[in-house]
Amino acid sequence: KNEVEQSPQNLTAQEGEFITINCSYSVGISALHWLQQHPGGGIVSLFMLSSGKKKHGRLIATINIQEKHSSLHITASHPRDSAVYICAVSPIQGAQKLVFGQGTRLTINP
């Protein structure tokens, strides 16, 4: 079993829909990261959080440390949001060593 599990693996939605991607982890962490990888391949860090909630534009990330679970929400989704979203954790032991989930491939149709 992977230390970081994401669901769903693939998600297709219509423009404007509210999107939720989930991440569960099994190790103690110092922080959790959400990354975005566009079809061109580049990887961008969206959020790093260790508690509560963060918001950036239409993106919201939440984390529940007790339940070892995080969600990434996209409001008013747009085709340009189509990408692979990757959850990664910084373990308490060796926080610089990110442990990655397998990613969620999101497709937003116009």
Added chain:
Amino acid sequence: DAGVIQSPRHEVTEMGQEVTLRCKPISGHNSLFWYRQTMMRGLELLIYFNNNVPIDDSGMPEDRFSAKMPNASFSTLKIQPSEPRDSAVYFCASSILAVLSEQYFGPGTRLTVT
């Protein structure tokens, strides 16, 4: 800032050849990471450096892989000899040296070994 720079962006080579991937981190960043991404295994950390010193190379798959960071602005990942199973996208990332710090990824090098 130009961001993390990697070269080459694409590399096609024959099995048995030596491959060298290059990375220039963001100026002022003193941690550097090498990752490999494949369809089967996703993103995996190969090795990382703090202040040019290798801290953890436990992710390096075997002795054919080696990495160096001779100074704060340059790192290499070498595969010798290369094998078809080394085909992957290799990413370099950099960050400031801190327990918790955002990592900034380069555009990656797509390696194909035939």
